Amino acid sequence: MQQPRFPITDDHMHIDPMNGIGITAVKEFARSGGTHIFLVTKPSWSFGIDAVTPDDFRPIYEKTITIADECKEAGVTAFPILGVHPAEISRLIGRMSLPEAEALMVGALGIAAEYVKNGDAIALKSGRPHYEVDAEVWDASNRVLSSALHFSAECGCAVQLHAESGPCSDVVQMAGDVGMPIDRIVKHFATPDTPLHPSFIASHESIPEAAMEGRAFTMESDYIDERDRPGSVLGPRSVPRFTLRHLEADRLSEEAVWRIHAEIPERVYGVEITI
Template structure:
């Protein structure tokens, strides 16, 4: 039996891996608890066996993600959308393990983002994903990573889409908001994944633990909810599971945060991504 929470329920950032993980089974679990919509981010390229030397090499990762999203949509009462890009941790893999210079890694990653933006331009993907390492790196790698992020913003402005960011833990990304604005991308369309309950500069995608969500609800600002489910059987419990967002929505409603739920699952997705989570939701009569 599928639970109906009376609202669209969107997990803004998770990964699915039918080859190595649970894949559509995790989506079915999400839907049974009342989940309706997903934004599925491609897994890091190396986890899908792709060690790119050329931007075109990322296509295999993106194509596999599109297939996974189509399968997810088939079992959801709403639908799933793909978010495509290049994981910022790739720069360390290229520089530390494969002998790339930071500049060479930068150029390859920017090229991969350009390929991802083609899918957005064609209507096959919803948004881009980029960012910078959340761990200590050399000044050269940091500079290169910020250049990659800037290119993601440029591409987002060109194809008119949002950009999800993986960054260091922070509640202030006004520096990157300024970069986005400088290249013509509305900072509200920049989304920090794995965010705390409040965030200056860009839109937070809040990790769905109760403390963070309560802060987000009380802040009365736009926000999204996510699990960052990684769908890796070798790392169970590393992040939140696919049941979490529906369960937290139920808890928020029980606590009287109806307006915050609507903000996170209807209003902010519409403002940031241009998606209508109500119109795309099929309900049984």
């Protein structure tokens, strides 16, 4: 494989050897020019786990870390991001009370923070439902999100938010309350109006304009890696392909590519991205 001229980084990707094609997707990413992945924990149900205590999330985190090591063996640097998918709350309240579900999720985020402190992961994942829920569930989800911001501030790490479409402007005040810098709060599947750090889906039409304006952003595929959902979101090759298309069409300069795929994620996540 030819040495790439610059890094190409996918800011939000899942790899699932149990339900998807696993490392084959990573190899497809690499063949298309991809070099680095921010590997995000999948929900507990992807692993057939019905969590009852926070410790039930440890096998999920350990599996994510193991997959990251396997990515490196395939020639791609993977940075594990651990946490609790916000949709967990909807499943949990089917078999426990809302306060119990909230406490479980906060406890699991605390365990994820331990992995960050130990150097086994580089960021946390949290958020709130991106679908309509009762007011009580929404409020509990916001308390979980606030706890994630607190843990991230305490660890000095970034946090990725899976939340509703739109700016999520209220998170700015939540972050200020716990001393979390908003430029290290990554809005997954972002829209340009967010005051948080935007991670744009690779096909987003605003990418060339945002780059021209000098805005700090990253790119993602949100690749899910599930055989029964092959067309869901974008495929593993999408970030390299869209980046290279923009480059070839002079919609992105090579300098902009370095900025999007190396300089900015280095600053947001506190990692080193080299080729």
